[in-house]
Amino acid sequence: MKQQECKLDKEITKQVKLDYLLYLPVGYEETNREWPLILFLHGRGERGTDLSRLQQYGLPKLVEEQEDFPFIVVSPQCPLYTTWGLESDALLELLDDVSARYAVDRSRIYLTGISMGGFGTWNLATDDPTRFAAIAPICSTGPTEKVHMLKDVPVWVFHGAKDTTVPVHHAEEMVEKLKACGGNPRLTIYPDADHAGLTPVFFNMEIYDWFLQHRRKTSHFE
Template sequence: MKVRLMLGCALVGVLVSCASLKEGRSMKDSEARLERVSYVSVDDGKERDAFVYVPAGYEDTEDPWPLLLFLHGHGDGERGDGKEDLHYVLSYGPLYEAWIQKRDLPFIIVAPQMPMWGRDEGPDAPPYITGRSRDQIPRRLEEGVPPRIRPMEWDVPYTGAVPAEVLPPIEALPPGWDRVAEDMPVLLDLVAGRYRVDESRVYLSGVSMGGIGTWIIASRYPERFAAIAPVVGFGYPEMMEPLAEARMPIWCFSGGRDPVVPTSLFFPAFIRLEELGHRDYRFTTEQDMGHDVWVRVYAGEDIYQWLLSHRKR
């Protein structure tokens, strides 16, 4: 009986100690915050802002942190002036996960905004831009988190078995991240000058047009990134040589029922990587999903753990 009592007291003591340590860490840890940095775009000479997510605990150590550069897509109304419109980039992706869903992602997350380039003007302006409202922007709650974005239902046949299609000429794509690619090293240098960034662990990911932008920017500046993760965005064979030479780790994602970017469009890039002797790439197809694969990808843990497993070679 005495032994049981002693063991019980010891167990209580351990639990109290653990609770105290947890409470102490919680009280000491600095909170996550969302900030902005301003830069001048090489494209038009105008000042733009980008969001910088600073993770919880950043102020409690002098250690450098991994950085994740995120490029939004083309078709859901996230574009804007990089000032008043910047909050539209909170709609999805790692920034949405970290800031809106309050996940403890151990990255400095940088999220710029693609310009409109007149796409919001005239009779041909798409309704997803002209009809958008600031009310649709996800917001961080003081207590708890808002309901998660749910994937769409895609009444589209599985497309994975179709033969490889001819890629659309890159010149035929609408203006996208390629037009502001030169802004990205400028932005990265600016952030690295203001925050403690681990230069050996800088990563790049983007969705749809941002996925294509991921390929483009990584192929132009392969020395800047430790790994890349394009989501529902294909690359062109002519972009692969710099990535192969840099031995860039790559993880691509597609939707098996994606009518916008069919799975087959990814294979020309993979074939070229194989020809160049580069096999450090993954290709994951979410067979049941359409174009909005990013909802599942960024809500999981795998993509973040995989990125963090790589350092610049």
């Protein structure tokens, strides 16, 4: 099923209107089952009002090219004048809205993003650590002062060793701080990859298999 452009019929936090791409899995309309959901956060260069820009890489590109992907995928677009790090409330309200409209398994909501979206992944998860079953920040850093909030959340971090935009030591610092407070994160460093070189990571099905190994023991809404 191809992605559809979704325009919210209500304005949410701080009068920010987050339009988004929505992918529903093949067979969604023929079954009564609930589906796992991935929230994908793009990088700085895709901000604006043209949703088609999101399809250049990442999950929006993957689900356009792959016939069957077993997740609902929500890919919001960040307005031009802000960043994901400032829009946690808007993103959480978007998740609430999508979860109410569609057959979402709320114990299997996952989060990933790249660059600015990777920072947004760290930040959003620390703002609401009971929401997500697992997260995967890619070529980014995050709020080190809040990382202890994720000690019970499965985390898989990806980074390129030749990244000069966000040097790899930022990812290593996040991982070490999370380990120090009792977390058990994974870290994968690609020795020859720079900042732009990690977009193919989203086509590695191992990430999504790893996501599906994790489920929130208690629903966020219980």
